[in-house]
Amino acid sequence: MKYEKFRSAGRRGWRWHLRADNGRIIAMSREAYMTERACDDSITLSKSSSGAPVTRV
Numbered sequence: 784m785k786y787e788k789f790r791s792a793g794r795r796g797w798r799w800h801l802r803a804d805n806g807r808i809i810a811m812s813r814e815a816y817m818t819e820r821a822c823d824d825s826i827t828l829s830k831s832s833s834g835a836p837v838t839r840v
């Protein structure tokens with residue numbers, strides 16, 4: 784898997800995808816970030832949540 788970050792349509796911000804080894808996108812940012820640094824911070828937060836519990840609601 785790999786994270787890909789890119790400028791959003793219209794170049795109004797930064798977004799990211801998490802792409803599986805088979806090429807499919809399995810996660811993506813919900814919003815466009817105004818700076819590349821903010822996008823990087825969102826990726827870091829996503830990576831750090833791997834130990835979060837899953838609950839059924």
